[in-house]
Amino acid sequence: MSKLAIVTSCDETYAPLAKGLILSLRAHGFPQAGQRLCLLDIGCSLETLAWMEEQGVETVPLQVREHIPFRTEHLPRHIAAMAFRPFMKTVFPGSEVYLWIDSDTWVQLGTSIQLYYELAASNPDCIVISPLIDINYRWLFRAENFHQDMQRIYTAIYGDAGVQLARRPVLGAGVFAMHQSSPIWRHWGNQLPIVYRRDYTQVPDGLHLAEQTALNRVLYSVGQPWLVEAIHNYHLCAGPAAWVNDLLCTPTAAVQDGQLVQRPIGIVHLCGLRSYAEKYVQARTFFDRGSYLSDIELKAIAGLKKPGSDSS
Numbered sequence: 001m002s003k004l005a006i007v008t009s010c011d012e013t014y015a016p017l018a019k020g021l022i023l024s025l026r027a028h029g030f031p032q033a034g035q036r037l038c039l040l041d042i043g044c045s046l047e048t049l050a051w052m053e054e055q056g057v058e059t060v061p062l063q064v065r066e067h068i069p070f071r072t073e074h075l076p077r078h079i080a081a082m083a084f085r086p087f088m089k090t091v092f093p094g095s096e097v098y099l100w101i102d103s104d105t106w107v108q109l110g111t112s113i114q115l116y117y118e119l120a121a122s123n124p125d126c127i128v129i130s131p132l133i134d135i136n137y138r139w140l141f142r143a144e145n146f147h148q149d150m151q152r153i154y155t156a157i158y159g160d161a162g163v164q165l166a167r168r169p170v171l172g173a174g175v176f177a178m179h180q181s182s183p184i185w186r187h188w189g190n191q192l193p194i195v196y197r198r199d200y201t202q203v204p205d206g207l208h209l210a211e212q213t214a215l216n217r218v219l220y221s222v223g224q225p226w227l228v229e230a231i232h233n234y235h236l237c238a239g240p241a242a243w244v245n246d247l248l249c250t251p252t253a254a255v256q257d258g259q260l261v262q263r264p265i266g267i268v269h270l271c272g273l274r275s276y277a278e279k280y281v282q283a284r285t286f287f288d289r290g291s292y293l294s295d296i297e298l299k300a301i302a303g304l305k306k307p308g309s310d311s312s
Helices: 015-027 046-054 077-083 085-091 110-122 138-158 161-165 184-195 204-219 273-283 295-302
Strands: 002-010 035-041 057-061 095-101 105-107 127-131 171-179 225-227 242-244 247-256 259-264 267-269
Touching: 002 015, 002 085, 002 110, 015 035, 015 046, 015 105, 015 295, 035 085, 046 057, 077 085, 077 204, 085 095, 085 184, 095 110, 105 110, 110 127, 110 171, 127 204, 138 161, 138 204, 161 204, 171 204, 171 267, 184 204, 242 259, 273 295
Parallel strands: 002 035, 002 095, 035 057, 127 225
Antiparallel strands: 095 171, 105 267, 127 171, 242 247, 247 259
């Protein structure tokens, strides 16, 4: 049994970002001995799959009827990939700890990956996850609007129970780690057939957040979240960042060795591409500042604005 499986998913549209994630992991020495890199393929080209294989990534094409134990034919394919997350250990069996990381992220500090692994390995009943709370997150200072949006979405999913859930901090499902024996896998998976039967015609954002909302309900009822700082899953759509000495940093300041420094981000999450893609391209907030990306790929990323294409 391997110690750690790092799992992500993408289609060809998100392949340039997923490549940055893989390159960033490899730059920090992952996978180490006893570790694996895994990709759930939801529509990659043969060229991308060959590239992944060259990087040592295990790839498995999504088979919704085999991989997800409830009907998902009515769901868009990127939503079905989200529904796959509670069942990833059956698709990529044989690891002690599973670390899910969205394809629109990249790793700047390898210590963040090590933190997720060590906490999950030593706390097998828990999930290691980050709340969407940071002093730089703008939406926390527009709390009334944020809570209204969350309540609208959560009540579409869970009715009256969603009102209370909307008042809790959101736990982001874009990066998390769990031991293979955690009971949270089962509780979370049991919720998904419920949330995906809802009608999201009037609340399309609810469909995108349904699987994360189900996880939040589990964790605030029967689950045990082990919370890590937002810096280990920093949402660039929520908080500002800038390059400082070749590190993407938040505005938060600290004193280090007698010098005032800014806090480097551990895992950069390029969320909200429908609204922020052009800004990410202009600021080159990609792994290695996007040096691995061609002009064609950068232009394609900047154009990721169609509703339903965002996978953060």
